[in-house]
Amino acid sequence: MRLFGRKSEPVEPAEAIDDFWTWWRETRPRIDAHVEAEEAEALAELIGGAVTALHPDLVWEIAPGRTARHALVVSASGDPELRSFAHRWALAAPAADDLWEFHPSRQANPQAAELAVEVGGREFGLEGLVLGLRVPPGTPRVDVSAFHPIFPDIDDETRMEATLIALDWLLGEDEVARWVGDIVAAEFEPIDAIPAIHLPAVVADVAGGFKDEQWALLEGQTATGGRLIAAARYPLRPVDYPLFDQHITITVPYEHSDEDGLPSGASLQGLRDFEERLAGRLGKLGSAVLAAHLSAEGNRVLHVYADPAGDSALLLKELAGTWQEGRPRVDVENDPSWSAVAHFLT
Template sequence: MRLFGRKDDEEEAGEPGDGIAGFWVWWQESRPRVDALVAAGEAEKLSELIAPAVNAVHPGLVWEVAPGRNAAHALVVTAAGDAELRSRAHRWARAAPPADLLWEFHPSRQANPQAIDLTLDVGGFEFALDKLMLGLRVPRSTPRVDIAAYHPIFGELDDDTRMDAALLALDWLLGEDDVARWVGEITPATFQPIDAVAAAHLPAVVADVASGYAEEQWALLEGQTASGAPLVATARYPLRPVDYPLFDQHIAITLPYAHRDEFGLPVGDSVAALRDFEERLGARLLKLRDDAVLATHLSAEGHRVIHIYADPTGDAAIHAKELIVSWEEGEPRVDVASDPSWSAVVAFVN
């Protein structure tokens, strides 16, 4: 049995409370009925049972009952690409009971080793993955694969249904998180692309691209502020929020520096002071590596801004506030806010 929940309309979603703990209380109480409905293949009744419980966690989450990787069944509750909800889905999964022979729990769709053998009904047509063909392109110096997806039934489907089918197929082939990490532009095509390959080859292509980024890398970037002043930034590369799903707290450390050139960039003693501060910050973050990550820092107009993302249940914000006490070149500041979509560093996400 494969069963999907749907996102509610925006006007019905409202502002949810944190229903995670309540969900797992409900699960324990409802487990016998859930098991019975799954065994009987009662998809509609199962949906009527599970949907309200997932809706209480957040109305925007999508749920799915699918074959498990180790257990017989998997309950997947996913943000379905909505960055604002990714941390909620992962906290739901982290609070789950241990997997058993019947059930396991995931905050995103998992790759299916038998994906190429799957067939489902899409708009009244058979969508068999062994007939899916992909045009693959890896833009120069870009850690992503652009995909043009073609299936013989796509010419019979509307644009939205074609895209939904293509996204679902990619989730099955790679897993939802690796789609977010490594797939760039997705184009459902009604004609087979030149040099298209069978969908079964996609995991190997993605693995080859990913192998070039196995070690930590940083990119040095130059640009301009909104006022036109020069800006220099150093950013983790690739920078992907999907790699840190629980880090939805944004910590911005702002350090004014006294020694700057005519363009407002640090020089001399300020460069040394900034380097010393960041070494001490790095040492603390190393101890907090399960709770926080340095995303990027940038210098412009006499200020360095350091962007950190952290698990709000950890102590990263406290450490940041302790560290700035030693800064002597002006009045430093630490700003802490919830930012599950990493909007503060969206220009550096790749």
């Protein structure tokens, strides 16, 4: 099969995903037999080769399922360039059954308190893990300082790996990306540390303050020293929109501006009306989101992220064509890491 051949030739993601699931269907009896026989090494060789062929930077594991006995997890492991790939892999998966379900990121484990793994030749579990937690006022993040009795005896990299494993057990990979800020794997126990098992409750409390749509208003300067104002979704995180890796930039010039080059009068009202129509269009599409917009020096730039499988780019070009104050420009590019709005990411 092509899945295991011609590795030097580039393969389109959709083609690689189709190949993987064709392979899975054909190999499923062997996979199930290895699982039943608890033949971990043979299973790792079989599935590991297929995932490597899917993309060499993806990681995988077999974990307890939510409803099935087992879950196959194929994850980007925090790599924003691969997040949409992993999610499209999961969308193409066969329906879950009694034995298997499929996830594009590590899931929280309801038995996390009972789990333990070997780390640096020592047993590592949540029973001995404590966390120092800090929530900077008004922010959607929990900073974590983790300590376990084995940490003084292992190196920095191993401590951090163990900490990340524990956070994934407690929250799930995507929730860590959403709500956890700075992570420190400490050699000494933090002051006022609490048992790690309480982390989900702290995160839930923080998340409760950001249920409704919020926008942050910001002000700055352009490269030439002009005044710039911006608005961005808050929190703004690519993990919330894993399939939206197409960046659509809409630049609309405006005729009426104040002495700082910012929109005023009829142009300000026109921009508000345009954004209302844009919001309505995006709401109907359901496959795109306005992430941020900036105004300066006679132009408003709107940053939209969309699922490239949809018609968002075409429909937004049509909408831009209705703008009356000068000729708008629409640019479309691939940007899975949302680098164009990096300054606004939270």
